Amino acid sequence: MVNILIERTAPLSLDEAWRRLTEWQRHGEVVPLTRVRVVTPPPTHEGTRFVARSGLGFLSVDDPMEVTVWHPPSDGEPGLCRLEKRGRVVRGWAEIEVRPGPGGRTRVLWREELRVRPLPALADPLLGAAARYVFGRAANRLLRHA
Secondary structure (H helix, E strand, O other), X not given: OEEEEEEEEEOOOHHHXXXXXXXXXXXXXXXXXXXXXXXXXXXXOOOOEEEEEEOOHHHOEEEEEEEXXXXXXXXXXXXXXXXXXXXXXEEEEEEEEEEEOHHHOEEEEEEEEEEEXXXXXXXXXXXXHHHHHHHHHHHHHHHHOO
């Protein structure tokens, strides 16, 4: 099991940072070799499901997720979204939190607990480093571009 924490401060309002981080299809635009398909009708809410498919051809893996907590920011209060990873290969959860930061900016916390079967625990340090790099880069790109 790998635990990841990515922290960013962005020159955006809480609402704008939230919007950019929770447009699920955009994750497919910023994560290499990944496509995201939302399988429930909009708007996002508790129960929204989507699948991130990563890889090439037969070396692809599906990462089905479900939104289990959906509290958008409101009136300057923080926002929190929790995703449960429900796949056969990729398991765990992810949380995206936006909160007021210094100087009117937004503080972003992206937390994940990730398990990839059939990788042994011995692979966790490499998986953790790769996940921190990929998710950190994704957060940067999502926050930079509308």
